[in-house]
């Protein structure tokens with residue numbers, strides 16, 4: 510098995526979790542032994558989110574999707590954004606808020622759960638009025654947390670440890686853009702994303718009655 514960042518290996522990660530006997534969980538109750546809390550911060554691409562969400566649904570998994578209201582890369586208030594939220598809910602996932610400090614834009618689109626985007630240490634673990642902060646106890650502690658930031662697992666890909674149920678419970682943060690777009694490096698995955706984005710924007714131009722003749 511190759512630990513690459515592809516939808517194929519993401520599927521294998523989910524298989525490993527099932528083999529390890531984990532149950533999927535969210536941020537609505539304290540974590541207990543055997544929980545696997547799948548968390549996704551959607552920084553760049555709703556299409557990538559939907560691609561990973563579909564794989565999870567096929568594998569009988571569900572997760573919590575943290576979506577931005579102030580992204581420069583996507584617009585959650587567009588028809589495309591609204592469709593993405595509806596699709597994630599339809600597939601059985603949860604939708605929460607990926608906030609940009611200091612703005613918390615919680616509304617009816619989101620469960621009352623917040624993950625800060627690129628947080629500074631000063632506020633990363635601070636309580637948030639009326640919402641769960643995912644980096645606060647009991648949801649975060651370093652022994653029960655793994656993240657794929659920039660295609661780098663600080664402690665290696667967790668699939669083997671999941672298969673052997675070595676985590677008592679785990680919050681696993683993954684970024685869908687890394688897995689949904691092809692590329693052996695972060696740079697290559699981003700190039701793939703930009704190619705797809707160009708094609709998508711061309712379609713948007715057509716629908717916007719722009720003369721492309």
Ligand SMILES: [Zn+2]
Pocket residue numbers: 511512513518666667668669
């Ligand atoms: Zn792996």
Ligand SMILES: [Zn+2]
Pocket residue numbers: 550551552607625626627
């Ligand atoms: Zn982020």
